[in-house]
Amino acid sequence: MPLAGPVALLAVPLGLVAFRGCSTCWVIGPTQTISSGRLERTCANGVCTLMKAGAAASPAATP
Structure with a gap:
């Protein structure tokens, strides 16, 4: 198994x-999939x- 890496x-x-294609897209796509629903x-x-x-939004200050 150490040889496979x-x-x-x-x-x-x-x-x-x-x-071929956009290597940036290859990185961003999986990143969005992994973070989906977390942010x-x-x-x-x-x-x-x-x-x-x-996360609860901070309450707005009321006068």
Whole structure:
């Protein structure tokens, strides 16, 4: 099994040539899939924030 890791890494350039395409997309796609549902974007008054999903928003100050 220790031989499989280095062999797989040596095959990466071959895969890049064979599949062609956007390597940035290959990284971003799985990253979005893994983080899906963990982060939540909220926008208010033209300001957007990113926080953990299900986290309660801080209460607004009332006069």
